[in-house]
Amino acid sequence: xxxxxxxxxxxxxxxxxxxxxxxxxxxxxxxxxxCGPTVYSHVHLGNVRTFMSFDMVFRYLKHLGYKVRxxxxxxxxxxxxxxADEGEDKITKKARLEEIEPMEVVQRYxxxxxxxxxxxxxxxxxxxxxxxxxxIEQIELIKTIIDNGFGYEVNGSVYFDVHxxxxxxxxxxxxxxxxxxLIHNTRELDGQSDxxxxxxxxxxxxxEPQHIMRWPSPWSDGFPGWxxxxxxxxTKYLGNHxxxxxxxxxxxxxxxxxxxxxxxxxxxxSPVNYWMHANMLELxxxxxxxxxxNIINPTELLTGHNDKMSKAYSPSxxxxxxxxxxxxxxxxxxxxxxQSSEKGFNRLLEAIKELDTLSPSKIAxxxxxxxxxxxxxxxxxxxxxxxxxxxxxxxxxxxNQIKDGxxxxxTTDLESFKTTINTFVFEVLGLTNVTEAASETNTxxxxxxxxxxxxxxxxxxxxxxxxxQIRDELLEAGIQLKDSRDxxxxxxx
Numbered sequence: 001x002x003x004x005x006x007x008x009x010x011x012x013x014x015x016x017x018x019x020x021x022x023x024x025x026x027x028x029x030x031x032x033x034x035c036g037p038t039v040y041s042h043v044h045l046g047n048v049r050t051f052m053s054f055d056m057v058f059r060y061l062k063h064l065g066y067k068v069r070x071x072x073x074x075x076x077x078x079x080x081x082x083x084a085d086e087g088e089d090k091i092t093k094k095a096r097l098e099e100i101e102p103m104e105v106v107q108r109y110x111x112x113x114x115x116x117x118x119x120x121x122x123x124x125x126x127x128x129x130x131x132x133x134x135x136i137e138q139i140e141l142i143k144t145i146i147d148n149g150f151g152y153e154v155n156g157s158v159y160f161d162v163h164x165x166x167x168x169x170x171x172x173x174x175x176x177x178x179x180x181x182l183i184h185n186t187r188e189l190d191g192q193s194d195x196x197x198x199x200x201x202x203x204x205x206x207x208e209p210q211h212i213m214r215w216p217s218p219w220s221d222g223f224p225g226w227x228x229x230x231x232x233x234x235t236k237y238l239g240n241h242x243x244x245x246x247x248x249x250x251x252x253x254x255x256x257x258x259x260x261x262x263x264x265x266x267x268x269x270s271p272v273n274y275w276m277h278a279n280m281l282e283l284x285x286x287x288x289x290x291x292x293x294n295i296i297n298p299t300e301l302l303t304g305h306n307d308k309m310s311k312a313y314s315p316s317x318x319x320x321x322x323x324x325x326x327x328x329x330x331x332x333x334x335x336x337x338x339q340s341s342e343k344g345f346n347r348l349l350e351a352i353k354e355l356d357t358l359s360p361s362k363i364a365x366x367x368x369x370x371x372x373x374x375x376x377x378x379x380x381x382x383x384x385x386x387x388x389x390x391x392x393x394x395x396x397x398x399x400n401q402i403k404d405g406x407x408x409x410x411t412t413d414l415e416s417f418k419t420t421i422n423t424f425v426f427e428v429l430g431l432t433n434v435t436e437a438a439s440e441t442n443t444x445x446x447x448x449x450x451x452x453x454x455x456x457x458x459x460x461x462x463x464x465x466x467x468x469q470i471r472d473e474l475l476e477a478g479i480q481l482k483d484s485r486d487x488x489x490x491x492x493x
Contacts, residue, residue: 001065002028002064002065003063003064003065004028004061004064004065004066005065007064007376007380008021008380009021009022009379009380010022010380010381010382011244011274011276011382011383012276012328012382013273013274013275013276014174014252014275014276014277015173015174015272015274015275017176019381019382020274022274023273024066024243025241025242025243025273028065028066028067029066029067029068029069030061030066030067030068030069030243030244031069031071031238031239031242031243031244032054032057032058032061032068032069032070032071032238032242032243032244032245032246033071033072033073033230033233033234033237033238033242033244033245033246033272034050034051034054034070034071034072034125034245034246034247035072035073035230035246035247035248035251035255035256036051036072036073036074036075036128037074037075037109037113038075038090038091039074039075039076039091039105039106039109039110039113040090040091040093040094040105040106040109041090041094041109042109042112042116042297042298042299042491043109043112043113043116043117043297043298044288044297045281045288045296045297045298045301045333046248046280046281046288047248048116048117048120048298049278049281049322049331050246050247050248050278051072051117051122052120052122052319052322052323052430053246053278053322053327053383054070054072054246054276054278055122055123055430056323056327056383056385056428056429056430057244057246057276057327057383058070058123058125059123059427059428059429059430060379060383060428062123063423063427063428068126069126069127069237069238070125070126070127071125071126071127071128071129071233071234071237071238072125072127072128073128073129073130073131073229073230073233074106074110074113074128074129074130074131075130075131075226075229076091076103076106076110076130076131076132077091077130077131077132077135077213077223077224077229089211089213089223091105091106091213092211092212092213095212101212102212102213106132116298116299119298119302119315120298120315120318120319120430121315121316121319121430121431121432122430123430127237129233129236129237131224131229131233134229134232134233134236135215135224137232137233137236138204138224138228138229138232139204139217139218139224141228141231141232141262141266142158142203142204142217142224142228143218144266145160145203145262145265145266146158148265148266149161149164150164150165150261150265151203151265152196153219154194154195155194155206156206156219156220156222157194157202157204157205157206157219157220157222158202158203158204158219159194159195159196159200159201159202159203160200160201160202160203160258160261160262160265161196161197161200162179162197162199162200162201162261163179163196163197163199163200165261165264165265166179169261169264169265171199171257171261172257173257173260174252174253174256174257174260174275175252175253175254175256175257177253177257179199182199183197183198183199201225201227201254201258202225202226203224203225203228203262204217204219204220204222204223204224204225204228205222205223205224205225206219206220206221206222207220207221207222207223211223226255227254227255227258227259227262228262230255230259231259231262231263231266231271234259234271235263235267235271240263240267240269240271241269241270241271241272241273242271242272242273243272243273243274244272244273244274244276245259245271245272245274245275245276246275246276246277246278247276247277247278248277248278248280249277249278249279249280250280251277252275252277256275259271260272276327277328278327278328279327279328279329279330279331280330280331281330281331281333282330282331282332282333283295283296283308283332283333283334284308284332284333284334285332285334296308296309296333297491299491300489300491301313301318302314302315302318303444303445303448303490304445305445305448305449305489305490306489308335309335309338310335310339312445313338313342314342315432316345316431316432316433317338317341317342317345318338318341319429319430319431320341320344320345320348320389320429320431321333321337321338321341323385323386323389323429323431324341324344324385324386324389325385325386326382326383326384326385326386327383327385328382344393345431347393347396348392348393348396348425349433351395351396351399351400352421352422352425354399354400354403355399355417355418355421357403358399358402358403358409358414360408360409360410360411360413360414361408361409361410362410363408363410364408364409364410364413365407365408365409366398366401366402366407366408366409366413368409368413368416368417368420369416371391371394371395371398372416372420374391375388375391375392375420375424378390378391379424379428385429388424388428388429389429392421392424392425395417395421398417448474448479448490451470451474452481452488452490454470455467455470455471455481455488456488458470474490479491
């Protein structure tokens, strides 16, 4: 059903800094690429919010009848932090700490990533390519960039020549930064690297002897730069020019800026029509940070086993909370906010249940078609989920009015009303009925907390064999205990 032909969508384009009418390159088809996780640790709750935003976009476009090819990558080839020239990559660093192979790290946290997203009712992407599965494509892309005069090799590493590129292009077109300002703000260090200029970024890095993850290339045994994989994979599966590229606001510079430069240098054109960026998630009014302890992971939020919230919250309540803010807005995660969302979500579900008990009338007093279009208008306005939710609560009022007899609907309008509410609540927003899921979550938390208590008693009685047995058997079941000065917490792997 091609509903999109009757809807006028506008998307805020980070490239132009304004909302623009959405026109696909090919009628009825959408190509969308979203930067996925680097799988070296449990997925961050802020990342969950970003991926949730694009899951919502994916759902709405599919609902409108578009054939959407949604590509979201997995970064499993460790790159140096922030694409630096020195240091150890995150995956190798975790492998050394845990004394396992880097691909064991990748496997463990890829599974964790999928489990968390499944818990929050994400639709799987159409394609989920990995960086290690596309080394050949990345090498070929580097060759083209070098042949076109925008890359150079030094001592086995290859760099992108930002200054040469900027002579005929605009490095900073997305982030609105000027190369002159970047040069002025760069601190010169003697022997900093082999790069011609500090602003140049790595396309390929020669691996140091201790670097575990490495591949052969025409320049050295090494590994690709951070920015390269997304250019290689997005263009392989979506073409040199596609509709939407999404990611977190923190990726706008340098990652997405470098993607544009790479594509322009290799293909001679900008890769994307609409750049979309989801904003940050804060915790209790402050930036989430491991160093300050102001952080909470998804499992801790779901189980309630944390010192930031008063209770556990179900996946759909958390999802509903996140959908109550626009994807471009900074969102502050608080206990009070989650409690309010839980009450609102329960009201919405109760009203939907009431729909099945309502009787139609031969005379309609409510204009359902007008309300229905308002729901579409909200989503057409840059996927404005807060306004959509406001209209859904208008529907809650309608349901109560129909129930007390002050309003009425014909059989046809009542069916349309039911279909529309269910479509936007469950299909577009991706919410689910949480009663059973919440019960399972609370049961798991209760059982594990009981075992933690028994383990603490065993340790107090110096029964270390029993203490270790509880820890090891929980680990085999996918539940990891973490001891600290503040007590013992757990996470589900």
